[in-house]
Amino acid sequence: MKPAPFEYVAASSAADAVEALRRHGDEAKVLAGGQSLIPMLALRLARPAALVDINGCGDLLEIFARERAPLLAEALRWVAHPPIRNRGTVVGSIVHADPASELPALLLCLDGEVVARRRGGERVIAADQLYVAPLTTSLESDELATAVRFTLPPEGAGWGFAEVTRRHGDFALVGCAAVLALDGAGAVTHARLGFFGVGGTPVRSGPGESALLGRQPTPARIGEAAKAAAAALRPDGDLHATAEYRSTVAATLASRVLAAALERCGKAA
Ligand SMILES: Cc1cc2nc3c(=O)[nH]c(=O)nc-3n(C[C@H](O)[C@H](O)[C@H](O)COP(=O)(O)OP(=O)(O)OC[C@H]3O[C@@H](n4cnc5c(N)ncnc54)[C@H](O)[C@@H]3O)c2cc1C
DSSP: OEEEEEEEEEEHHHHHHHHHHHGGGGEEEEEETTHHHHHHHHHHOOOOSSEEEEEOOOOGOOOTTTTHHHHHHHHHTTSSOOHHHHHHHHHHHHHOOOOOOOOHHHHHHTTEEEEEETTEEEEEEEEGGTTTEEEESSTTTTOOEEEEEEOOOOOEEEEEEEEEOOOOTSOOOEEEEEEEEEEETTTEEEEEEEEEESSSSSOOOHHHHTTTTTSOOOOOHHHHHHHHHHHHHHOOOSSOOOHHHOOOOOHHHHHHHHHHHHHHTTTTO
Protein backbone atom coordinates (compact mmCIF):
# COMPACT_ATOMS: atom_id res chain seq x y z
CA MET A 1 0.00 0.00 0.00
CA LYS A 2 1.06 3.61 -0.52
CA PRO A 3 0.50 6.48 1.91
CA ALA A 4 -2.67 8.53 1.56
CA PRO A 5 -1.98 11.95 -0.03
CA PHE A 6 -0.52 14.55 2.31
CA GLU A 7 0.89 18.04 2.12
CA TYR A 8 4.68 18.08 2.56
CA VAL A 9 6.18 20.94 4.55
CA ALA A 10 9.98 21.22 4.68
CA ALA A 11 10.75 23.21 7.82
CA SER A 12 14.08 25.02 7.95
CA SER A 13 14.12 25.79 11.69
CA ALA A 14 12.32 24.74 14.86
CA ALA A 15 10.29 27.97 14.73
CA ASP A 16 9.27 27.17 11.17
CA ALA A 17 8.16 23.67 12.20
CA VAL A 18 6.22 24.98 15.19
CA GLU A 19 4.39 27.44 12.93
CA ALA A 20 3.48 24.65 10.48
CA LEU A 21 2.17 22.48 13.34
CA ARG A 22 0.05 25.37 14.59
CA ARG A 23 -1.35 25.95 11.10
CA HIS A 24 -2.38 22.33 10.63
CA GLY A 25 -3.59 21.59 14.17
CA ASP A 26 -4.42 17.91 14.75
CA GLU A 27 -3.92 17.11 11.08
CA ALA A 28 -0.10 17.27 10.99
CA LYS A 29 2.67 14.86 11.95
CA VAL A 30 6.33 15.63 12.46
CA LEU A 31 8.65 13.69 10.15
CA ALA A 32 12.02 13.07 11.84
CA GLY A 33 13.94 9.97 10.71
CA GLY A 34 10.76 8.45 9.29
CA GLN A 35 11.79 4.95 10.41
CA SER A 36 8.57 4.42 12.33
CA LEU A 37 6.29 6.99 10.71
CA ILE A 38 6.81 6.05 7.05
CA PRO A 39 5.84 2.37 7.58
CA MET A 40 2.76 3.58 9.48
CA LEU A 41 1.84 5.88 6.57
CA ALA A 42 2.41 3.10 4.05
CA LEU A 43 0.11 0.79 6.02
CA ARG A 44 -2.32 3.70 6.47
CA LEU A 45 -2.17 3.29 10.24
CA ALA A 46 -1.48 7.06 10.24
CA ARG A 47 -3.14 9.41 7.72
CA PRO A 48 -1.95 12.93 8.52
CA ALA A 49 -3.04 15.69 6.13
CA ALA A 50 0.43 17.22 6.38
CA LEU A 51 3.96 16.05 7.15
CA VAL A 52 6.27 18.61 8.74
CA ASP A 53 9.78 17.46 7.84
CA ILE A 54 12.31 18.64 10.46
CA ASN A 55 15.41 17.17 8.76
CA GLY A 56 16.39 20.61 7.48
CA CYS A 57 16.18 22.23 10.94
CA GLY A 58 19.86 22.92 11.64
CA ASP A 59 19.01 24.15 15.14
CA LEU A 60 17.76 20.66 16.14
CA LEU A 61 20.87 18.73 15.19
CA GLU A 62 23.06 18.74 18.27
CA ILE A 63 23.78 15.66 20.37
CA PHE A 64 25.91 15.95 23.53
CA ALA A 65 26.36 12.70 25.45
CA ARG A 66 28.78 9.97 24.66
CA GLU A 67 31.62 10.16 27.22
CA ARG A 68 29.42 11.22 30.11
CA ALA A 69 26.54 8.77 29.53
CA PRO A 70 27.95 5.38 28.51
CA LEU A 71 24.60 3.72 29.30
CA LEU A 72 23.07 5.65 26.40
CA ALA A 73 25.85 4.65 24.04
CA GLU A 74 25.41 0.99 25.00
CA ALA A 75 21.62 1.06 24.60
CA LEU A 76 21.84 2.67 21.16
CA ARG A 77 23.84 -0.30 19.88
CA TRP A 78 20.69 -2.39 20.45
CA VAL A 79 18.35 -0.15 18.48
CA ALA A 80 17.54 -1.83 15.15
CA HIS A 81 20.35 -1.94 12.53
CA PRO A 82 22.88 0.71 11.42
CA PRO A 83 20.86 1.99 8.40
CA ILE A 84 17.84 2.56 10.65
CA ARG A 85 19.94 4.13 13.38
CA ASN A 86 21.54 6.43 10.82
CA ARG A 87 18.16 7.81 9.75
CA GLY A 88 16.18 7.51 12.99
CA THR A 89 16.51 10.27 15.57
CA VAL A 90 16.90 10.14 19.34
CA VAL A 91 14.01 12.53 19.90
CA GLY A 92 11.84 10.66 17.35
CA SER A 93 12.41 7.39 19.19
CA ILE A 94 11.60 8.93 22.54
CA VAL A 95 8.36 10.59 21.46
CA HIS A 96 7.25 7.69 19.25
CA ALA A 97 6.81 5.88 22.59
CA ASP A 98 7.09 2.30 21.43
CA PRO A 99 6.97 0.39 24.73
CA ALA A 100 9.65 -2.02 23.49
CA SER A 101 12.09 0.81 22.63
CA GLU A 102 15.31 1.26 24.53
CA LEU A 103 15.53 5.05 24.76
CA PRO A 104 12.21 5.76 26.51
CA ALA A 105 13.25 3.47 29.38
CA LEU A 106 16.59 5.26 29.56
CA LEU A 107 14.80 8.59 29.72
CA LEU A 108 13.16 7.27 32.91
CA CYS A 109 16.39 5.83 34.36
CA LEU A 110 18.38 9.01 33.65
CA ASP A 111 15.71 11.36 35.05
CA GLY A 112 15.23 12.85 31.62
CA GLU A 113 12.88 15.41 30.21
CA VAL A 114 11.55 16.54 26.86
CA VAL A 115 11.36 20.17 25.80
CA ALA A 116 8.10 20.81 23.91
CA ARG A 117 7.63 23.96 21.90
CA ARG A 118 4.48 25.41 20.40
CA ARG A 119 3.78 28.87 19.06
CA GLY A 120 4.08 31.31 21.94
CA GLY A 121 5.77 29.07 24.46
CA GLU A 122 7.77 26.14 25.64
CA ARG A 123 7.25 23.61 28.42
CA VAL A 124 9.35 20.84 29.88
CA ILE A 125 7.82 17.39 30.34
CA ALA A 126 9.50 15.13 32.90
CA ALA A 127 9.99 11.53 31.79
CA ASP A 128 7.48 10.21 34.33
CA GLN A 129 4.82 12.52 32.89
CA LEU A 130 5.50 11.70 29.25
CA TYR A 131 4.35 8.14 28.59
CA VAL A 132 0.61 7.57 28.57
CA ALA A 133 -0.02 4.39 26.54
CA PRO A 134 1.58 2.49 23.63
CA LEU A 135 2.67 5.04 20.99
CA THR A 136 1.03 7.81 23.01
CA THR A 137 2.67 10.63 24.96
CA SER A 138 1.43 13.74 26.73
CA LEU A 139 2.83 15.86 23.86
CA GLU A 140 0.06 17.89 22.21
CA SER A 141 -0.49 17.73 18.44
CA ASP A 142 0.80 21.27 17.89
CA GLU A 143 3.94 20.72 19.99
CA LEU A 144 7.34 20.02 18.51
CA ALA A 145 9.81 18.18 20.74
CA THR A 146 12.90 20.35 20.32
CA ALA A 147 15.23 18.65 22.80
CA VAL A 148 15.61 15.68 25.09
CA ARG A 149 17.75 16.08 28.20
CA PHE A 150 19.20 13.34 30.37
CA THR A 151 20.54 13.95 33.87
CA LEU A 152 24.03 12.62 34.47
CA PRO A 153 24.11 10.02 37.26
CA PRO A 154 26.18 10.87 40.37
CA GLU A 155 29.98 10.72 40.11
CA GLY A 156 31.21 7.12 40.32
CA ALA A 157 27.82 5.59 39.47
CA GLY A 158 27.79 2.24 37.66
CA TRP A 159 25.33 1.10 35.01
CA GLY A 160 24.01 -2.09 33.46
CA PHE A 161 21.96 -2.80 30.37
CA ALA A 162 20.58 -6.01 28.86
CA GLU A 163 17.79 -7.12 26.59
CA VAL A 164 16.46 -10.29 25.00
CA THR A 165 15.46 -10.28 21.33
CA ARG A 166 14.58 -13.07 18.95
CA ARG A 167 17.16 -11.83 16.41
CA HIS A 168 19.80 -9.14 16.61
CA GLY A 169 18.20 -5.77 15.74
CA ASP A 170 14.64 -6.83 16.62
CA PHE A 171 12.62 -4.91 19.15
CA ALA A 172 13.22 -6.30 22.63
CA LEU A 173 10.97 -8.98 24.08
CA VAL A 174 12.14 -7.67 27.44
CA GLY A 175 14.85 -5.17 28.31
CA CYS A 176 16.25 -3.69 31.48
CA ALA A 177 18.62 -0.90 32.53
CA ALA A 178 20.05 0.06 35.91
CA VAL A 179 22.14 2.81 37.48
CA LEU A 180 23.60 2.49 41.00
CA ALA A 181 25.78 4.74 43.14
CA LEU A 182 27.26 3.94 46.56
CA ASP A 183 28.42 6.00 49.54
CA GLY A 184 31.82 5.57 51.20
CA ALA A 185 30.49 2.71 53.33
CA GLY A 186 29.19 0.83 50.30
CA ALA A 187 25.48 1.52 50.83
CA VAL A 188 23.30 2.40 47.83
CA THR A 189 22.61 6.14 47.58
CA HIS A 190 21.17 6.25 44.07
CA ALA A 191 19.21 3.48 42.35
CA ARG A 192 17.42 3.48 39.02
CA LEU A 193 15.90 0.37 37.52
CA GLY A 194 13.88 0.53 34.31
CA PHE A 195 12.19 -1.99 32.01
CA PHE A 196 10.92 -1.97 28.45
CA GLY A 197 8.86 -4.48 26.49
CA VAL A 198 6.86 -5.40 29.59
CA GLY A 199 3.63 -3.44 29.14
CA GLY A 200 2.10 -0.43 27.43
CA THR A 201 4.77 2.05 28.52
CA PRO A 202 8.35 1.89 29.79
CA VAL A 203 8.46 1.24 33.52
CA ARG A 204 10.65 2.59 36.30
CA SER A 205 10.63 0.14 39.18
CA GLY A 206 9.84 1.69 42.56
CA PRO A 207 9.90 -1.69 44.39
CA GLY A 208 13.22 -2.69 42.83
CA GLU A 209 14.87 0.61 43.69
CA SER A 210 13.56 0.84 47.25
CA ALA A 211 14.75 -2.71 47.98
CA LEU A 212 18.30 -1.38 47.51
CA LEU A 213 18.33 2.25 48.62
CA GLY A 214 20.25 2.83 51.86
CA ARG A 215 21.39 -0.80 51.99
CA GLN A 216 24.46 -2.83 51.19
CA PRO A 217 23.90 -4.36 47.73
CA THR A 218 24.83 -7.92 48.62
CA PRO A 219 24.13 -10.60 45.98
CA ALA A 220 21.13 -11.77 48.04
CA ARG A 221 19.74 -8.25 48.19
CA ILE A 222 20.21 -7.76 44.46
CA GLY A 223 18.30 -10.99 43.89
CA GLU A 224 15.49 -9.77 46.16
CA ALA A 225 15.35 -6.40 44.41
CA ALA A 226 15.17 -8.07 41.01
CA LYS A 227 12.37 -10.37 42.17
CA ALA A 228 10.42 -7.49 43.74
CA ALA A 229 10.79 -5.47 40.55
CA ALA A 230 9.61 -8.29 38.29
CA ALA A 231 6.70 -9.15 40.59
CA ALA A 232 5.34 -5.61 40.24
CA LEU A 233 5.34 -5.71 36.41
CA ARG A 234 2.19 -6.52 34.44
CA PRO A 235 3.57 -7.64 31.08
CA ASP A 236 1.31 -8.58 28.19
CA GLY A 237 1.52 -11.85 26.33
CA ASP A 238 1.55 -11.77 22.52
CA LEU A 239 2.65 -13.78 19.49
CA HIS A 240 6.30 -13.38 20.47
CA ALA A 241 6.26 -14.27 24.18
CA THR A 242 3.86 -15.09 26.97
CA ALA A 243 3.39 -12.78 29.94
CA GLU A 244 4.94 -15.45 32.20
CA TYR A 245 8.03 -15.66 30.01
CA ARG A 246 8.41 -11.87 30.12
CA SER A 247 8.12 -11.83 33.92
CA THR A 248 10.71 -14.56 34.32
CA VAL A 249 13.13 -12.90 31.91
CA ALA A 250 12.57 -9.52 33.57
CA ALA A 251 13.69 -10.93 36.94
CA THR A 252 16.79 -12.49 35.39
CA LEU A 253 17.75 -9.38 33.45
CA ALA A 254 17.17 -7.12 36.45
CA SER A 255 19.47 -9.24 38.55
CA ARG A 256 22.15 -9.15 35.80
CA VAL A 257 22.01 -5.41 35.14
CA LEU A 258 22.07 -4.58 38.85
CA ALA A 259 25.12 -6.82 39.32
CA ALA A 260 26.79 -5.17 36.31
CA ALA A 261 25.99 -1.70 37.65
CA LEU A 262 27.46 -2.63 41.03
CA GLU A 263 30.58 -3.99 39.40
CA ARG A 264 31.10 -0.67 37.57
CA CYS A 265 30.54 1.52 40.65
CA GLY A 266 33.55 3.68 41.38
CA LYS A 267 35.29 2.72 38.14
CA ALA A 268 35.78 4.88 35.08
CA ALA A 269 32.98 4.40 32.52
C1 LIG B 1 13.12 -2.69 11.07
C2 LIG B 1 13.07 -1.71 12.22
C3 LIG B 1 13.57 -2.11 13.45
C4 LIG B 1 13.53 -1.23 14.52
N1 LIG B 1 14.04 -1.65 15.74
C5 LIG B 1 14.03 -0.80 16.76
C6 LIG B 1 14.56 -1.19 18.04
O1 LIG B 1 15.08 -2.30 18.23
N2 LIG B 1 14.49 -0.30 19.05
C7 LIG B 1 13.94 0.95 18.88
O2 LIG B 1 13.91 1.72 19.84
N3 LIG B 1 13.45 1.35 17.71
C8 LIG B 1 13.49 0.51 16.65
N4 LIG B 1 12.97 0.93 15.46
C9 LIG B 1 12.38 2.26 15.36
C10 LIG B 1 13.41 3.30 15.00
O3 LIG B 1 14.36 3.45 16.05
C11 LIG B 1 12.73 4.66 14.75
O4 LIG B 1 13.61 5.40 14.03
C12 LIG B 1 12.34 5.50 15.92
O5 LIG B 1 11.54 4.80 16.78
C13 LIG B 1 11.58 6.75 15.44
O6 LIG B 1 12.48 7.74 15.16
P1 LIG B 1 12.38 8.56 13.80
O7 LIG B 1 13.32 9.71 13.95
O8 LIG B 1 12.54 7.66 12.64
O9 LIG B 1 10.87 9.14 13.89
P2 LIG B 1 9.72 9.19 12.81
O10 LIG B 1 9.43 7.82 12.25
O11 LIG B 1 9.97 10.30 11.86
O12 LIG B 1 8.53 9.64 13.78
C14 LIG B 1 7.96 8.74 14.74
C15 LIG B 1 6.79 9.47 15.45
O13 LIG B 1 7.30 10.50 16.32
C16 LIG B 1 6.80 11.79 15.90
N5 LIG B 1 7.94 12.73 16.01
C17 LIG B 1 9.22 12.51 15.58
N6 LIG B 1 10.01 13.55 15.93
C18 LIG B 1 9.21 14.44 16.58
C19 LIG B 1 9.47 15.71 17.21
N7 LIG B 1 10.69 16.25 17.22
N8 LIG B 1 8.42 16.34 17.80
C20 LIG B 1 7.18 15.78 17.81
N9 LIG B 1 6.89 14.59 17.25
C21 LIG B 1 7.89 13.92 16.64
C22 LIG B 1 6.34 11.60 14.43
O14 LIG B 1 5.36 12.54 14.06
C23 LIG B 1 5.82 10.18 14.49
O15 LIG B 1 4.54 10.13 15.06
C24 LIG B 1 13.00 0.08 14.36
C25 LIG B 1 12.52 0.50 13.11
C26 LIG B 1 12.55 -0.38 12.04
C27 LIG B 1 12.03 0.09 10.70
